[in-house]
Amino acid sequence: MDDLLTLTVVLLATAVASVVLFRRMRLPPLLAYLLAGLAVGPFGFGWVQNTDSIQHLAEFGIVFLLFTLGLEFSIPRLLTLRRVVFGAGPLQVAITGLLVFAVMRLLGFSVTMATITACALALSSTAIVVRDLIGRGAVNTGYGRAATGILLFQDLAAVLMLVLLPLISLGDADNVMAAAGMILGKSLLLFAGIFVAGKWILPRLLEETGRARSDEVFVMSALLLALVAAWVTHEMGLSMALGAFLAGMMLGESHFRHQIEADLRPFRDLLLGLFFVSVGMLVDPDLFADQWHWIILAALALMLFKTLLVFGLLRLLRERPETALRSGLILGQGGEFGFVLVALAVSHGMISPGKAGLLVSITVLTMAFTPALLEHSGALTQRLLRAWQTLPDSPSLDQDTHQHVILCGYGRVGQNLMRYLTRFHQAAVAIDMDLVRIQEASAAGEKILFGDASRKDILEKAGIDRASLVVVTFDNARLAERIIHTVRDLNPAVRVLVRTRDDTHLDALTQAGATEVVPEVLEASLMLVAQALMMQGVPFVRVLAMLRQSRRERYQMLRGYYHGDSLPTSDSAGNPYRLLHAVVLTDRARAIGQALGECRLRDVEVRALRRGEQMINAPEPEQRLLSGDTLILYGPLEAVEAAEARLLGG
Template identity: 75%
Template sequence: MHDTLTLTVVLLSSAVVAVVLFRRLGMPPILAYLLSGLAAGPFGFGWINDVEGIQHLAEFGIVFLLFTLGLEFSIPRLLTLRRIVFGAGPLQVVLTAAAVFAVMRLLGFQPMTAGITAGALALSSTAIVIRDLIGRGAVNTGYGRASTGILLFQDLAAVIMLVMLPVISTSNGNALWTMTGITLGKSLLLFAGIYVVGKWILPRLLEETGRTRSDEVFVMTALLLALVAAWVTHLMGLSMALGAFLAGMMLGESHFRHQIEADLRPFRDLLLGLFFISVGMLVDPNLFAEQWHWIILAAVSLMLFKAVLIFALLRLLGEPTDTATRSGLVLSQCGEFGFVLVALAVSHQVMSPGKAGLLVSITVLTMAVTPGLLQHSGKLSRRLLRPWMDIPKDSPVSDDITGHVILCGYGRVGQNLMRYLNRFHLKGVAVDMDLVRLQEASAAGEHILFGDASRKDILERAGIHRARLLVVTFDDARLAERIIHSCRDLNSKVRVLVRTRDDTHLDTLTAAGAAEVVPEVLEASLMLVAHALMMLDVPFERVLAMLRKTRRDRYRMLQGYYHGDSFPTSDSAGKPYRLLHAVTLSDKARSIGLSIHDCALRDVEIRAVKRNEQTRERPDDTLRLEQGDTVILYGPLEAVEAAEVRLLGG
């Protein structure tokens, strides 16, 4: 009991520290778990030596991973992307695996080891790529759809590999084909059985469970479904992961899908973390120290090969060059299913721990550089394609055009603005660096220039000397500031309108020379306030006057709000975050009887004083505070805390 508790504390402690650190560095948490396993395992500090025992428990992480993968696996989505899923997907997996297999055979590796390695390295990381696409809102972009399609087939291929690996490891020669046929027959029988159960029995069972209105009963039922499916396939001599995947796929079409997924996610994440920790225990740092040059060469070569191959396949399918390039970049790494195959191969004794550690090291290296590739895939794509891309020849704005609007960025906001300019017969010129958008807009007859709007020569080509207004339509405050400075150097009279996410950079951009800054969050708040007031029968004239006054005052009334338990210490510019905080003066408060000026509060602003159910907005410094007053402070956290201490005294 004592050893088990110690083991649990060691694993959880190392995992928590590593995950927090890697999150701060913007690295995938998978790498943190692998590092924890390396540190705790026999090749690290030697805290844990019973690797096999941990691996048995960690197998349940794979069961839940495949179950939730089945829940998310949408057949309609598969059919929508069928051209990529069944076109580029199979060719990418087969050609990558064939190339890796051939290289490893030339290097003298056994066929079994070469085959498992080839299958593992052919797959990309679904967890990392899909999470990043969702976070960037890029799932429905060209490269997002192409990447998702290829990942869908890779997930199917991973399931097949997991099913076939135990068969291949225990058979040889003619018996292999016999066992393969038997396995496929069992799989089809299992699919039919789970389909019947999932179609007519499980929904009724879940509805009955839902009627109990008991969260724990529903959670236990979801756990039971995943484990029973794995148990049935295990009894049939198949992979537990296959049963879990099929059961999840059947339930994925039901309206219980999201609830089951939410209930099982904590168990999945915990057990998957344990699984990746067990994989990390296979890595020998001495092996990396001896073979580091070969590991780096293999990782770089593999990523280049996969990127070029995916690019070529998508181009053959008629995808745009930019889409093919970005998809190749974001899918060039190896994935988490590679770890699953390696761990399964080691447990079936068809791969030595040493070779497994080498394969894990290559995979980890490719995953470590993936966040940077994902973040800068657009810039890398543009740099790679610029010499070969057929960029429409744009000419400078004609000297006859004056008083026009320059739109820096031609995304959704820029295009909407251009539509209204056209409606009011006003001229607009867009500047954008997206090559696909440039081609599409140029083909539609739009006047759009390719280039970086912060460069003076690009602004001159857009006719900045004759322009009436320049609008920055994208949310990038630093680039917007550079654009404003370039604009001011060329034409100090042109007015500049800037779009930002919030009021974080409002003062900076205004100081740089922006005539108006439109913070999205605050404008959305204003629109919501305006609609609410008009629905409460407040006259439209009063609402309009309020909107104008708020904008004229630079949104001061909207700046700052009362935070909950989650409070950021600094904003996106790295400056101390400002908040509102209410302080009620008790009978022992030191500030009672003092004027606001005499309180000598530093770096904070008193937004209001509430007294006897009346609120005095922006009170004068001569106002004397009384017992029971509630003072609304606005400023950085430390300054607000210091002001509260001065007000209450004590």
């Protein structure tokens, strides 16, 4: 008991420390679990020598992984992406697998080792790629759908590999065929049984447990379903993962799916983390030290080949070059199912732990590169396609064009602006770096250039010396500042209009040389104020005058607000956050009887003074302060706190 408790504490402490460290470095938690296994395993500090007990428990992580994969498996989604799933998916897995198998055989490895390596490296990481796509909101983009379709087939192929992997150890072709026929027959029988149970029996059982209105009963029922399915397939001589996947797939069509998935996620993540810890124990640092050059070469070769293969297959399916290349870049790594196959092969005695460690090292290295590729895949795609000259020809700007508008960024705001400029017969040219957008806009006959709007050559090509107005249509203050500085170097007289989200960077952009800055949040507030005043019967002329005055004063009346408990200490640029704060002068306040100017308040602005029912906006320095007065201060947090202390005498 003491040994088990010690082992549990060591594994959890190492895993937690590794995950926290990797999160800060923006690396996948999966790599943290592998590192934890390496650290505590027999090749690390040696805190865990006997890994058998851990591996038996870790197998349940695979059961729950396949069960939740089945829950997420959707027939309608499969049919929607069928062109990629059944077109590029099978070819990618087959071609990658055959090439890896051939290379392994040429290097003198056995058929078993070559086959396991081919199956493992043909797969990519669903966990890393899909999580990143969801985080970026890119699941429904062109490259997101293409990558998801290929990953969907890889998941199906992984399930089939897990079922058929034990056949590799039989060796004799007749035995393999007989065993394969037996497995196929059992699988069909199992599928039929689980289909009947999932269609008519399991939903009614879950409804009964739901009527109990007990979270514990429902969680236990979900656990029982996954484990019973795994137990049935194990007793039939099949993979436990197959039964879990089929059970999850049957329940995936029911309205209990999301609740089951939420209940099982903690168990899945914990046991799956334990599984990856056990895989990390297979890695031998001495092996990496001896073979590091081959491991790095293999990892780079694999990522390059898979990237080019996915690019080529998607281009054959008539996907856009940007979609095809970006999909290839994010699918170049090995995946978590590769670790599952390796661990299963080791448990069946098909490969030695040393060779398994070599394969795990290659896969881990490819996954370590993945976060950087995901982060920069868009920019890298654009650079590569530009180098390969796959961009559409940029429209030539008429040299006689004068007083035109240059739009920096051609997203939704830029396109709306272009429509109205065209409607009022104003010449305009846009600059953007989205290849698909450029292709579509160019095909529609619009004037749009590819490039970075902060570069002098791009602005010169857009006719900056003859332009009358430059509009920055995207919300990126730092890039907007670079664009403003470049524009001012090339044409000091041109007016510059900049869009921002709020007033955080308003002063900095104005100082950089922006003629006008339009903060979305403040403009929305201003429009809401105008509509409210007109609905209350205020004449339109007075409302229009208010709008003009607010803009002339650069939204001074709208800037700053009472934050409540959720007070940020700095803005997105790292500058001290400015806020409104009300200070009530009590009878013992130090400032009573003094003129406002005598209080020597630094770095704050006194927006207003409330005295009873009277509100004095922007009070003069000569204004005397009385007991009960309320001062509305505006400024950075530290300056506001210092001013309050000075007023109250604290």
